[in-house]
Amino acid sequence: MKFSEVVQRLGVPVDRTSLSLESAHDPEMVGVAAVDEATSGQLSYIDGAKFAAQIKTTQAIALILPRSQDLQAAATERSIAWIETAEPRLMFAQAIALFYQAFQPDPEIHPTAVIHPTAKIGTEVAIGAHVVIQANVTVGNQVCIHPNVVIYPDARIGDRVVLHANCTIHERTRLGTDCVIQPGAVIGAEGFGFVPTAQGWYKMQQSGCVVLEDGVEVGCNSTIDRPAVGETRIAQQTKLDNLVHIGHGAQIGFGCAFAAQVGLAGGVEVGNRVILAGQVGVANDAKIGDGAIASSKTGVHGTVNPGQVVSGYPCVDHKIYLKSSAIYSRLPDMYQTLKQLQKRVEELENQGLERAE
Amino acid sequence: MKFSEVVQRLGVPVDRTSLSLESAHDPEMVGVAAVDEATSGQLSYIDGAKFAAQIKTTQAIALILPRSQDLQAAATERSIAWIETAEPRLMFAQAIALFYQAFQPDPEIHPTAVIHPTAKIGTEVAIGAHVVIQANVTVGNQVCIHPNVVIYPDARIGDRVVLHANCTIHERTRLGTDCVIQPGAVIGAEGFGFVPTAQGWYKMQQSGCVVLEDGVEVGCNSTIDRPAVGETRIAQQTKLDNLVHIGHGAQIGFGCAFAAQVGLAGGVEVGNRVILAGQVGVANDAKIGDGAIASSKTGVHGTVNPGQVVSGYPCVDHKIYLKSSAIYSRLPDMYQTLKQLQKRVEELENQGLERAE
Amino acid sequence: MKFSEVVQRLGVPVDRTSLSLESAHDPEMVGVAAVDEATSGQLSYIDGAKFAAQIKTTQAIALILPRSQDLQAAATERSIAWIETAEPRLMFAQAIALFYQAFQPDPEIHPTAVIHPTAKIGTEVAIGAHVVIQANVTVGNQVCIHPNVVIYPDARIGDRVVLHANCTIHERTRLGTDCVIQPGAVIGAEGFGFVPTAQGWYKMQQSGCVVLEDGVEVGCNSTIDRPAVGETRIAQQTKLDNLVHIGHGAQIGFGCAFAAQVGLAGGVEVGNRVILAGQVGVANDAKIGDGAIASSKTGVHGTVNPGQVVSGYPCVDHKIYLKSSAIYSRLPDMYQTLKQLQKRVEELENQGLERAE
16 A cells, blocks of 8 residues: 555545655555564554654654654655654554454354344344354344354344454343454353351342443453342443453443453442553442543542542552652661651650759 | 232241231332332342431332331331341342342253263253363263353263353362352363473473362352362352452362452462452462451461451551551651651750750 | 382482382382372372471372481381482472373364364364364464364464363464463453544554464463554463463563463563562563562562562562561551650750740
8 A cells, every 4th residue: 555545544634744745755555563663664653752762763664753843854854754643643543454454254154153043133243153142132233253152041232243252141231332342251140149148158149231332342351240130331432451350230431441450349330431450459339430540450449539540559549649659668767767766855855854853 | 929929938927027017018029129220119128227318219119128117117108018137138139039040041952062972961951052071071960051161071060060151171170069150260270380490391280170069159260270289179158259260279168258350379278258359369378267358459478367357468457457558648748757857856966965065 | 100110200310219228118109199188109299398297297108308318217217218309399290290191182173173174284183172263274283272262363373282172362373382271261362452532442453463482371261462563472481370461562581470360561571581470460661671570469560670579569679568568567656656756856845945945
């Protein structure tokens, strides 16, 4: 693909590219790569000062650059074609999609799939080998179900959903349109509901269900449990990374992103556009407000206010955490200083006493 | 189902219900729900003061209540039928089971299941599509094996066990009766046994096995490893949530509950009725006594005494943890105060010196 | 197997065993066991002082011992045959392999496996029931693929690789020779790449791939993601335990060992022979030098130097961590002491003031 075609497909005005220069050339692009790994013919990007030095060494033949005359001049000097944009990383993501599409099986049903006669299957659906679809399941149009997926009875799968290999969708689960479930994820299994009694644990039947709204994505081997009654619900466009656990009855807003190994206890309430970094844990009394952020490994209890950034275990405001954790390694010194001060004050007190006598 | 039938099935004496009142009515119940989500015709429960206010707004037509004349009067006033019990949550769990049963496939063997001729299969067993059962496996009576489960050779599966979709049971694993293994769980895989040598890691064959006693439940995508020699053993009625890891050779008592993402290193010893909250980690030298509790994210090293409650990383007694963690966010202030005190004491000492001269 | 045969197969000179003694006997060995669990006829080992007392009570008929005349004399006294070695645990691992081999299916292709006609399958390959191998996959010689494994298109599987049940290998993944992938692991799925925009998350296609070099092992239900561009690479002989997450684009050296539930964010760089204990988290800016160690639950940010041992969250040098965490539980006392000191100093200052007046 010619550079000029990339520019056109990305919808960038020519005067924001090196094509507007007198020295303009229009190289052939063969793919995309990171700026420090690009080889001849590849398109890359530079996003901010951190990578700016690499403009002098990169082998990329074209670059997506931020709005910086210096960077553009440096690229031009090395005969690197460039595109200017306010959001280089976003445009690079769009550029990747010009050169690459993930594996998409043909829309056909493999003869080894076992589909219950009461299941309703939409049009243009791909169902892979050894898939099992139980009674009364509804599958929308243009859905892609990869091999060895199991769908329990009464589940509803929205249009254009992708279910990757070996994942499990439990009874009554409802997936909106355009959801992606990565391999091994388990949606809608029984919540961890055991009531303590004198005779031991009494198992509470989990009669509720899991609802994932449109555009939710769930990472590999993540687990989202259904509750005893009601719903576990994740609102639209929320994205979960791998090995995430969502407890029974949790209510999660739209546009959130939870990184790998995050765990939410049952009944947690999370607002919209909340970001939880890796290995964050949220206890079962917690309410997290819209737009809040928890940094990695944070242990969230109680209430996090909208827009608040929290860190630490137990979590505190991120600014306090930074200060307190910086002092943590000085604790032994503080302890010694404190002991010495005690002695010195005692001595001063004794001197005062002597003087008073 | 009439309210009176619910009362009867739950075994509650009529004089502990609103049926004993003059104003008694006997509404039709159509299901169960949380008190703040119940719609007309649903049964719900109130467990303690936290939810008491909702008695004024709930749409539930009947409630399971604690022993409180105030709550009962409030329910009666709103024409809500009620049942009194010392343990509302437990009775609600029993009530759910009146209205709901989890999906239970018919006891038949799907023709696509691949079962080794040497395997012994009990009576009334359900074996789903694409299940694989290897040589010399023994499966008890009334066992339910959901689709795409794989059982390696020589495993023994007790009566009434449920193996959910896509889970894997390794060679020589022994499951007692009434165990439930949720989807994607892996029981009895090789422990992480590598001996460091000058030439790199030497792989220790894991010749032992995993034993789960009667009534053990294992959550989605949890993993329980077998040891090099001997057994990894989990005693009866212990319940594990999702994404839990149990290392090779761990010994776990009966009636424990481990929440999601708990991890136990190899060789750990855990007593009976121990509760580990979410994301707790237990190091490989640890011994945890009967009835101990570790709060979420606790890092357990060394010995935890029977009945002790521990928190923090590294763990300390929970009361100490509460005090210390409360002070954590004041560390910057403490540090400043300490520095100032040092100066002030120095000044006092200098004044004393001057006076002494 | 006779003890003398075990000695010979392990390659130990007879004069380093009890066979060199006058009182020598040559018992029959029936298996291996831990020293405190061994029954008659079993071989065990003692590794260091911690277990030395058990030499007086063990029922083992032979022991692998460290170079200690005392231990050897104690064994001889109880008529226990013994082998002397500098590394008892390593030799015990070698001894296990004399008595035990993990389940190895016959090299045949099960008729229910679905193999794309363009896939290239090597010689002496075992492919279990319900395996799915997509287009253009290459499988080396003597590979063992257990039931219900799914391999996406264009993956390359090296010689002697073992893929355990229910694991998923994504498109373009490259596995070197002798890799072992435990059940449920997912290799090469889409990295968690979403670019924030005013309209919500924009999904970045993940066009890269995962490369595992020779001898890499991946634990049950672990997940290794592919990046947007380039590779996620794990160098040879690195071993991952269960439920480990490796983010997109991470670069990991050779000979590392990561314990269960470790999580690495995208783009992390890890050197050679690095050891990460259980539940360690590594943030996306981190670089960990060769031979570094992080103790369990450590939260790694920034740079860890070669050979450094770090602990804590956020991580600090292990020695500092030990001191600081020891003081953590004294924080309430320190706080009280500090408050009292403040008062006492104030009083002293007031006295000085009075005296000065």
